[in-house]
Structure formats: structure tokens, C-alpha cells
Amino acid sequence: MLLERDDPLAICHAALTGIAHKGGHAVFVAGEAGIGKSALLECFAQGLPKDQPQAMAICDPLDTPRPMGAVRDLDAMLSEDRRLLPAERDLFDGFLRKLQGARGPVVLMIEDLHWADQRSLDWVQFIGRRLSQLPVLLIASFRDDEVDPGHALHSALGAIPAQRKTRIDLAPLSVDAIRQLGGDHPQSAADLREITGGNPFYLTEIMNHDARLAALPGSVADAVNARLNGLSDAQCRFLETLSCCPGAIPFDWIRQLEDGPAHCDVAVQRRFLILAGEDIKFRHELLRLAVYQRLPPTACRAAHGVFLDLLLRDGTGDDMLGHVVHHATGAHRNDVLLREAPRAAAVAARLGAHREAARYLGHLLPLLPDQPADIAAELYESWAYEAGLALRIDEDVIAAREQAVSLWRKVGDTERVGENLRWLSRLHWYRGEAEIAQRYVREAIAELEGRKASPARARAYALRAQFHMLQDQMPEAMTWGEEARAMAGTIGDDETFAHALNTIGSARMFRGDPTGEGLLRESLAISLERGLDEQAARVYTNLSECLVEARDLKAAADLLEEGIAFDTAHDLDAWTFYLIGRKAHLFFEMDRYGDALQIAEEVLTREGQTLVMRMPALIIRARTRLRLDLPDAITTLREALEEAGKIDEPQYLSTLHIALIEAAVLAHEPDLADEAVGWLDRLGPDHLSPRKRGEAVFWSRLADRPVAALSQAALPDPFQKAARGQFTAAADGFRAESSGYLALWSQALIATPEALRLADRGFAELGVTAARHALRRRFDIPLGSLDKAARRSAAANPYALTRAELTVLAHLVDGKSNALIAETLCRSRRTVENHVASIFSKLRCHNRVEVVLRCQSEPWILPR
The missing domain is CATH 1.10.10 (Arc Repressor Mutant, subunit A)
Structure with a gap:
């Protein structure tokens, strides 16, 4: 007898009925243990028609969750084939294709989601974000009293659009x-x-x-x-x-x-x-x-x-290895653990379940002191790799790598010593310990130097090149990058080759050498062809920033759209939001301050982003608020500078210090620039790109606080003319490269009444109120009242979508087919198809699912 559960059952049935017109939906049933979650799911399943495609899976409370266990069970039930353990891609893209090909609604049920492994929760998020385009009702239960605020389930559920999910909190039974x-x-x-x-x-x-x-x-x-x-x-x-x-x-x-x-x-x-x-x-x-x-x-x-x-x-097939480890642990059978836990970890890693792989291997850590050195070293190394990917880079992970180094030295395997030293360098870099990271990568290279070409040696060279680039030491970055490229090409290591090309190309472009773009695009082509998703994401990031610095804003805009579409389609969330932050940077450089600020603010509301991934948005928020003369602009700038100090990379710190000098000019308070001028003086010109050198010289001279170290530095042409006092020519040069804000400042520096009026009018059109205030204080000339001018209007939509296309897009995102959209809007199907094709083209998307994901990542595409 199922009492007082009619309303929850009705919600589930209504969600199933609505799929035909509204797209897929997820229902999450929450409550304490014993409250009746399983009974509700069973009752719902029993009430479905006999021909209703459905599958139910359960997450088991094993010591280590079975990697993608519930997902694998669902896949097997829908395919009616349990003989083969599917690969990770089959459980994500393959499962998605299976659902997209379903002729009618499919009901998927998962019990006890709080016991699921991390990769299964990634799958829930993956399917949940695509529900509007899937004929799927996903029902999952979990114990809300066992899901603390840091539980990964919160992130998975939070990533699913609100209109695509319903939560049911089961109440206790009443006295009646x-x-x-x-x-x-x-x-x-x-x-x-x-x-x-x-x-x-x-x-x-x-x-x-x-x-x-x-x-x-x-x-x-x-x-x-x-x-x-x-x-x-x-x-x-x-x-x-x-x-x-x-x-x-x-x-x-x-x-x-x-x-x-x-x-x-x-x-x-x-x-x-x-x-x-x-x-x-x-x-x-x-x-x-x-x-x-x-x-x-x-x-x-x-x-x-x-x-x-x-x-x-019965034989330990891959699907039962988790149970073997569970019972071997309970039975204290260390011989079985040493044999089977590494196998279980390897299966988990193939499925992308790195947290579970680390847990399996973690059972072995207390046993390793009694094992032969080579076996112990291999297991320390494997655990450190999986734990570093999925858990956190703590002292235990560092210690395991150091133990592996010691044991491989004992065995005499120099290659493995060098590889683990390189990993120690990476781990310390991720922790923000740059000096230690540099020391370890030098040790790795010293260990491997003089030996034959190898993947470990090529990767160590590539890592050192990357570190030099991040510290704006571009000549050194190019030297080590060329070494890595040559060696990776010799041994056929495509990933290291692409990585090295990226670093060399970026280093060249950041120093004003346009030949770097060809190397970056070659790296991108290799990465896309070989399926090296993170290497491709890194190229989109670096090349787009280089193009903005080179003032090739049209090419930068095209590449950013391509990169955001790629990152979004591949669920590379961290890279996606970093790149969207770079899009805000592009709009800032195009003097579209309203768009830039909106995008930056949206990125910063996203939970779960690392500081590095938030940094572009933090910088643009601060710089935009400064120019628009918004409250607490200086405070916001200093907060961004403090955060950049934690990363300690010149690419961020130099930008913010130059912005601080601009703030001194806008506030007409030269002393405000002293800290930044001193920092840039200590940094020197060799660690700045040509454009950043130009900006530093431009603003420091306006602040009457020139940077001594930059007095003889080579500058891009418009900045050079401004430094020589040729302000008319400088203004023309800035206009030619679409630097409207700097062109107006150069115009103002001509200092004639007419030039000041024209500059003030231009600042008003841009909406940069701080610059208008600065003109009045700097030149002490009455320029009339400072009316609040309307900012230059942007396009109706950042992607130039028409009103009709936005209307169609809203229905598309809601899960409607072209035929249903046409019926709803009383338009011909051909008209709707044309609008959909135009939307695909403007958003750089290949299908409806990618469109939906773009709108989730960039909510300003489709205003509420």
C-alpha cells in the first residue's frame, strides 16, 4: 500500500506526458533513508504501459562506487547486450545517439544517486543539459540528508536548466x-x-x-x-x-x-x-x-x-572487479587486493572515473612498503596520477610522487625518475608554487639530459617552455619549445608536438611576430584531427588572446565563436568560461563596455570555476567598471589585482597594473600610479608584449609618472607617435586599428578647444563617464554640463539574431520540433527551417543540441 504519494506520482506522469511537446525532463526524488523513494519509483514503473521503453538501475553502497555502474546497467537494458563493457565515449556520445534515435519517450530511473561515482554524476549532468532535445524522462532518487554542501551531486543537478527539472521532497506519513x-x-x-x-x-x-x-x-x-x-x-x-x-x-x-x-x-x-x-x-x-x-x-x-x-x-570480469575489491578488503585478503585493485583502477580510468580509480589504488598504499621496489613505485605513481586528477593535489599526492622518484632511483629507471619529477613540477604549479615547479622541471631535464629521445624528455622540455611563456620569458619559451617540438616529431608524440607548437606560436605572437599564428593554427589542426580536446581548447584560448593583442579583432571574434562552440559541445566547462571571459575582453577592446560587463558578470556567477578560469572575467569587470565610473571601481580593481597575485603570472599582473595607472589618470590622482609604475619598472620591458609596453608608456606619461625601464623600449606605431607628442597622427593610428578609446584620448591631448569638444563627445557616445570627468579636471576648461549620455547602442543581440530568430530560438531551446514551432507561430515550416539554419550559422553550431548548450553557457544570447 502506497499512501500519500498521489501528488509525486502525478508529477512523474505529467512529466512523461509532456515530453512529446516540451522535450525531456528530469525528476529528482529526495528524502531521508526509508521515506519511500524506492517504493515511489517502483510504483511509477509498474503503472507504465507494457510497451513503454524503460530501464532502472541502482547505485550500490560499495566501499568504492562501481565506476559508471548505474549508467552501464541502463545502457545494457536498453541495448539488451551485457556481454561487453562499453567504452566511456559509448556511454556519453553513444548513449546520447541512442536516445536521440528513440521513436518515443524513454523512461530512465536511477535509485540512490548519492552513492553514484563522480563519472556517473558527470553523465547525469551531460544528459540533463541536453534534455530539451531528448525524448527522455529521467527519474533519480537520493538521500538529501547524506548529500552535504560539498557533494558532487549538487554540481550535477545545478548544471541542469531549471525548466528541465523538478525536485520532489517526500514528506513523512501523516497520522491519518x-x-x-x-x-x-x-x-x-x-x-x-x-x-x-x-x-x-x-x-x-x-x-x-x-x-x-x-x-x-x-x-x-x-x-x-x-x-x-x-x-x-x-x-x-x-x-x-x-x-x-x-x-x-x-x-x-x-x-x-x-x-x-x-x-x-x-x-x-x-x-x-x-x-x-x-x-x-x-x-x-x-x-x-x-x-x-x-x-x-x-x-x-x-x-x-x-x-x-x-x-x-566464477572469474573476475571487468564488471565485477569492484565487488572483488570490496570483499577482498572485508576479508583482509591482501594477495587478492594487490592483484585485482590495479585492474579495477584501470577499468575505472578507462571510463573516466578517476576518483574511483584512486580509491581502488588507495587500498594498496598501506601494503606498498613490503612490496618490491618496482611494483611499489608503479602503484605510488598510478595512485598519485588518479588522485591528482580527481581528488585534490595535497601533501599525500606530492609524497607519493616523491616516493616513486626515490624507488625508481633505487631500481635504476632514469626515464621514470624524470617523468615523476616532471609531474612534481606540474603538481606544484597547479598549487601556485611557481618556484618549486621550476626547480622540479629543471631536475627532470637534468635527469633525462644526454639520454636518447623519449616521451618523458620531450614532455619535460614542453613543460619548461610553457612555464617560461607564462612568466613572459618568451625567448626561453621558444628555445625550449623548439627542443620539445623536434623531439616529439622524432618519436611521433602528437600531443607533445601540438603542445610545443602552441607554446612557440604563442610566444612569437606575444612578441609581435605574426609567423606564430601559423604554428598555432597547425597545433589546432593536429589537436582537432587527433581528438586532443584540451590541446585544442588551449589553442583557442592562446590564439584568440594573441589576435586581440595584434588588433585583428575580426579574426579574434571568429576564432572565439569557434572555440566557445567547440568547448561547449565537448563539455569543457572550465575552458568554456575562460574563453567567454576572453570574449568579454574582445568586447572591451571594441569599446562595447555594456556587453563586456554583462558577460564578465555572468561568468563570475558560475559556481565551481577555478581562479585561473575566472581571471579574464575578473580583469574585464574591474577595467569596465573603471571606465564607466561605476561605484567601487577602484576597490574592484584592487580585488582583481590581489587575486592575480595568487597566480603570480605577468600576463594578468601587468594588465592590472597598467589599469591602475589609468585609474590614476581618470581620478586625476598621480600618486595612485606609483605602486604600479614601480612594479612595471622592476619587471622591465622584456616581460611585456609590444602592446602592453605601449599601454604602460601611454598611461604612465598621462599620469606624469613615466616608467624608467620603458624609456627606450620599442613601441607599436600609434603609441610611439603619442610618446613623441604627435597626437594627431597617434589618434589616426589608433582609429585605424579600432582603438577608439585611445584615439579619443590622443585627440584630447591635442588640447585645443575643438579637439577637447570632439573627445568629450566621443567619450559620451561610448558612455565612459570617467574619461569625461578626467577631461574636466585635467584641462580645467568648462565643457558644458556633464549630461548622462546614452551609451553607444550595441546590436540588438551579440550574435545579430533578428527578432524572428530569437522567437524561433526560444521555442527551439524549449524542445519543440520545427513542425511544432511552425504550428505554434502560424508560420510555414520552410520559414522556420530557414530561421533555424540561420541560427546555426550565427552561433557556429552544427545541431540543435549544441544550440541549447550555447544558450545555457551564454544566457545573454536569449534574453529572459
């Missing part, structure tokens, strides 16, 4: 419901409600308790123990043995236990166990735990050993 459930129980419904809190599972256990006893049990464990005491000793031992197995238990295993089938029949009759397809499982996980807690340590080890032997007897 308990009265219906209780029948002739001697305790009143109100007392039962008080004792159990209205939890259906607790109620069932209490009501199954022998009512003739003087007092009701105080806990579920007491109730379960009281019920177990009514069984024979053999039946109790049978249930206690089974309690070592979370999830479903194959009936074949039951047959291997003494009198197993007979004991199983009794346990099912007494409602300890229930059927689960062809398997058996405990009626509830709380019930299993209550039984498991009765086991003394020796009996617990023996019980785990029983199932471990059964698993090993």
Missing part, C-alpha cells in the same frame, strides 16, 4: 496515513508517528515487532534484532552472511551456501529479503546494515571471504 497502515496495532497512530517520525520503513519495522512485548524498540536495529531472534541460529547466520553484499545477490550464490534456498524462502516470507529480477536483495539498505552490524570481526571476515571465493571461482 499511519492509522490506515496500522490496522489493529495496540499503539495509537499518534504514538507511532511520534516514535518513527512518519518514516514508512521505520513504521514497517516497528509494526512487524512483536506487539506482545512490554515496550517498543528504540531503534530500527533493535526492531531488526528482535525479529531476527525469532529465527533459528542457522537462518540468522545465513542473513548475516548475506549482509556483506550490498545490492543484488545472484541466486546462484544463494545455492552455494548451506541450506541457502530453504533459508532464502524463510527470509523472503518474513520480509527480510525480496526478489530483484533473477536476484535477491535485502528489502532495504537500512535493514541490511542493521543485520551487518551484528557480525563480530572474525565472522565478518569469514563472510566476506565466502563471497570473494565465489567471485574468484
Whole structure:
């Protein structure tokens, strides 16, 4: 009997019915253990038509979650093929294609999502973000009292658009419901409600308790123990043995236990166990735990050993390795752990479940001091790699790499020593410890120098080149990058070759050498052809920034759109939002300050972004607020400067220090520039790109605080003319490269009344109120009242979408087909198809799913 659950069931059925017109939907059922989540899902599934495509999977509470276990089960049910373990891509893109090809709605159900592995939660997010284009109802349950604020489930659910998901919080049963459930129980419904809190599972256990006893049990464990005491000793031992197995238990295993089938029949009759397809499982996980807690340590080890032997007897296929590790751990069978945990970790890593791979290998860490040096070194290295990817780069990960270095030295494997030293360099760089990172990469190169060409040596060269580039040491970056490129080409290491090309090309372009663009585009072509997604994302990032610096704004705009579309389609969220921050930078350089600020603010509202990925948006927010004369502009600039100091890379720090000098000019407070001028003086010209040198000289001279180190530096032409006092020529030069703001400042510096009026009018059109204030203070000339001028209007939409296209886009994002959009808008289908094709072209998208993802990443595309 399912009481007081009509409304949740109605929500699920309504979501299923609405798929045909509204697209897919997700329903998340939350509540404490025992509240009835599983019963609700089972009741909903039983009420579906017999021909309704559906699949249900359960996340098991193993010590280490089965990597993508529930997703693999769903895939197998829909494909009716359990023989092969699918690859990661098959469970993401392949599963997506399978759903897109479905003829009607598909119902997918996952129980106990709080026990899912990280990669399964990534899958929920992946499918959830695409629901509007899928004929899918996804229903998943989870215990909200076991999901703390830092749980990865929050990120997965938060990434799904609000209009595509519904949360159901199951409430405890009321006194009236308990009265219906209780029948002739001697305790009143109100007392039962008080004792159990209205939890259906607790109620069932209490009501199954022998009512003739003087007092009701105080806990579920007491109730379960009281019920177990009514069984024979053999039946109790049978249930206690089974309690070592979370999830479903194959009936074949039951047959291997003494009198197993007979004991199983009794346990099912007494409602300890229930059927689960062809398997058996405990009626509830709380019930299993209550039984498991009765086991003394020796009996617990023996019980785990029983199932471990059964698993090993049947052969340990990839799909069961998680269970093998679980029972080997419980049975204290270190020999099995050393053999099978690395296999389980390898399977998890192939599925992208690096957190689970680290957990499997983590079981082995206490055993490694007693293992041969080469085996221990390999396992330390493997654990550090997986933990560094999926957990956090803490002292344990660093120590494991250092231990691997020590052991490989003992073995005499120089190649592995160098590779682990390179990893130590990367790990310390990720932690923001630049000096230590540089020391380790030098040690890695010293270790490998003089030996034959190898991947480890090429990667160490490439890493050193990258570090030099990030510190604006471009000659050194090019030298080491060329070494890496040559070696990677010799040994056929495509990824390192693409990485090195990227670094060399970026270093050249940042020093004003246009030949670098060809190298960057070659790196991009290799990365796209070989499926090196992160290398491709790195090219889009670096090349777009170089093009902006080179003032090739049209090429930068085209590349940014291509890159954002690529990153979004490949779910590279961290790279996506960094690149969107660069798009804000482009709009800033185009004097589109309203667009720039809107985009930067949107990026900074996104949760889960690292400081590096937020940095472009932080910089543009500060610089834009400064020019628009918005409140707390200086404070915002200093906050950005403080954050950039944590990263300690000149590319960010130099930009913000130059902005601080501009702030001194705008505020007419030269002393405000002293800190920044001193920093730039210490940095010197060799660590600045030509354009940044020009900007530093331009603003520092306006602040009357010239940077001594830049007095003889070569500058781009418009900046050089401004430095010589040739302001008319400088203004013309800045206009030619679309630097309108700098052109207006050069115009103002001509200092004639007419030039000042023209500059003031231009600043008004741009909406840069701070510059208008600065003119009045600097030249002490009355220029009329400072009216609030309307900012130069941008296009109606950043992508030049027409009103009709925006209307069609809204319906497309809502999941409607072209035919349904045409019917809704009373337009011909051909008209709608033309609008959709135009939308694809303007957004650089290949299909409807990519359009939806773009609108999720960039909400300003489709205004609310």
C-alpha cells in the first residue's frame, strides 16, 4: 500500500506526458533513508504501459562506487547486450545517439544517486543539459540528508536548466496515513508517528515487532534484532552472511551456501529479503546494515571471504572487479587486493572515473612498503596520477610522487625518475608554487639530459617552455619549445608536438611576430584531427588572446565563436568560461563596455570555476567598471589585482597594473600610479608584449609618472607617435586599428578647444563617464554640463539574431520540433527551417543540441 504519494506520482506522469511537446525532463526524488523513494519509483514503473521503453538501475553502497555502474546497467537494458563493457565515449556520445534515435519517450530511473561515482554524476549532468532535445524522462532518487554542501551531486543537478527539472521532497506519513497502515496495532497512530517520525520503513519495522512485548524498540536495529531472534541460529547466520553484499545477490550464490534456498524462502516470507529480477536483495539498505552490524570481526571476515571465493571461482570480469575489491578488503585478503585493485583502477580510468580509480589504488598504499621496489613505485605513481586528477593535489599526492622518484632511483629507471619529477613540477604549479615547479622541471631535464629521445624528455622540455611563456620569458619559451617540438616529431608524440607548437606560436605572437599564428593554427589542426580536446581548447584560448593583442579583432571574434562552440559541445566547462571571459575582453577592446560587463558578470556567477578560469572575467569587470565610473571601481580593481597575485603570472599582473595607472589618470590622482609604475619598472620591458609596453608608456606619461625601464623600449606605431607628442597622427593610428578609446584620448591631448569638444563627445557616445570627468579636471576648461549620455547602442543581440530568430530560438531551446514551432507561430515550416539554419550559422553550431548548450553557457544570447 502506497499512501500519500498521489501528488509525486502525478508529477512523474505529467512529466512523461509532456515530453512529446516540451522535450525531456528530469525528476529528482529526495528524502531521508526509508521515506519511500524506492517504493515511489517502483510504483511509477509498474503503472507504465507494457510497451513503454524503460530501464532502472541502482547505485550500490560499495566501499568504492562501481565506476559508471548505474549508467552501464541502463545502457545494457536498453541495448539488451551485457556481454561487453562499453567504452566511456559509448556511454556519453553513444548513449546520447541512442536516445536521440528513440521513436518515443524513454523512461530512465536511477535509485540512490548519492552513492553514484563522480563519472556517473558527470553523465547525469551531460544528459540533463541536453534534455530539451531528448525524448527522455529521467527519474533519480537520493538521500538529501547524506548529500552535504560539498557533494558532487549538487554540481550535477545545478548544471541542469531549471525548466528541465523538478525536485520532489517526500514528506513523512501523516497520522491519518499511519492509522490506515496500522490496522489493529495496540499503539495509537499518534504514538507511532511520534516514535518513527512518519518514516514508512521505520513504521514497517516497528509494526512487524512483536506487539506482545512490554515496550517498543528504540531503534530500527533493535526492531531488526528482535525479529531476527525469532529465527533459528542457522537462518540468522545465513542473513548475516548475506549482509556483506550490498545490492543484488545472484541466486546462484544463494545455492552455494548451506541450506541457502530453504533459508532464502524463510527470509523472503518474513520480509527480510525480496526478489530483484533473477536476484535477491535485502528489502532495504537500512535493514541490511542493521543485520551487518551484528557480525563480530572474525565472522565478518569469514563472510566476506565466502563471497570473494565465489567471485574468484566464477572469474573476475571487468564488471565485477569492484565487488572483488570490496570483499577482498572485508576479508583482509591482501594477495587478492594487490592483484585485482590495479585492474579495477584501470577499468575505472578507462571510463573516466578517476576518483574511483584512486580509491581502488588507495587500498594498496598501506601494503606498498613490503612490496618490491618496482611494483611499489608503479602503484605510488598510478595512485598519485588518479588522485591528482580527481581528488585534490595535497601533501599525500606530492609524497607519493616523491616516493616513486626515490624507488625508481633505487631500481635504476632514469626515464621514470624524470617523468615523476616532471609531474612534481606540474603538481606544484597547479598549487601556485611557481618556484618549486621550476626547480622540479629543471631536475627532470637534468635527469633525462644526454639520454636518447623519449616521451618523458620531450614532455619535460614542453613543460619548461610553457612555464617560461607564462612568466613572459618568451625567448626561453621558444628555445625550449623548439627542443620539445623536434623531439616529439622524432618519436611521433602528437600531443607533445601540438603542445610545443602552441607554446612557440604563442610566444612569437606575444612578441609581435605574426609567423606564430601559423604554428598555432597547425597545433589546432593536429589537436582537432587527433581528438586532443584540451590541446585544442588551449589553442583557442592562446590564439584568440594573441589576435586581440595584434588588433585583428575580426579574426579574434571568429576564432572565439569557434572555440566557445567547440568547448561547449565537448563539455569543457572550465575552458568554456575562460574563453567567454576572453570574449568579454574582445568586447572591451571594441569599446562595447555594456556587453563586456554583462558577460564578465555572468561568468563570475558560475559556481565551481577555478581562479585561473575566472581571471579574464575578473580583469574585464574591474577595467569596465573603471571606465564607466561605476561605484567601487577602484576597490574592484584592487580585488582583481590581489587575486592575480595568487597566480603570480605577468600576463594578468601587468594588465592590472597598467589599469591602475589609468585609474590614476581618470581620478586625476598621480600618486595612485606609483605602486604600479614601480612594479612595471622592476619587471622591465622584456616581460611585456609590444602592446602592453605601449599601454604602460601611454598611461604612465598621462599620469606624469613615466616608467624608467620603458624609456627606450620599442613601441607599436600609434603609441610611439603619442610618446613623441604627435597626437594627431597617434589618434589616426589608433582609429585605424579600432582603438577608439585611445584615439579619443590622443585627440584630447591635442588640447585645443575643438579637439577637447570632439573627445568629450566621443567619450559620451561610448558612455565612459570617467574619461569625461578626467577631461574636466585635467584641462580645467568648462565643457558644458556633464549630461548622462546614452551609451553607444550595441546590436540588438551579440550574435545579430533578428527578432524572428530569437522567437524561433526560444521555442527551439524549449524542445519543440520545427513542425511544432511552425504550428505554434502560424508560420510555414520552410520559414522556420530557414530561421533555424540561420541560427546555426550565427552561433557556429552544427545541431540543435549544441544550440541549447550555447544558450545555457551564454544566457545573454536569449534574453529572459
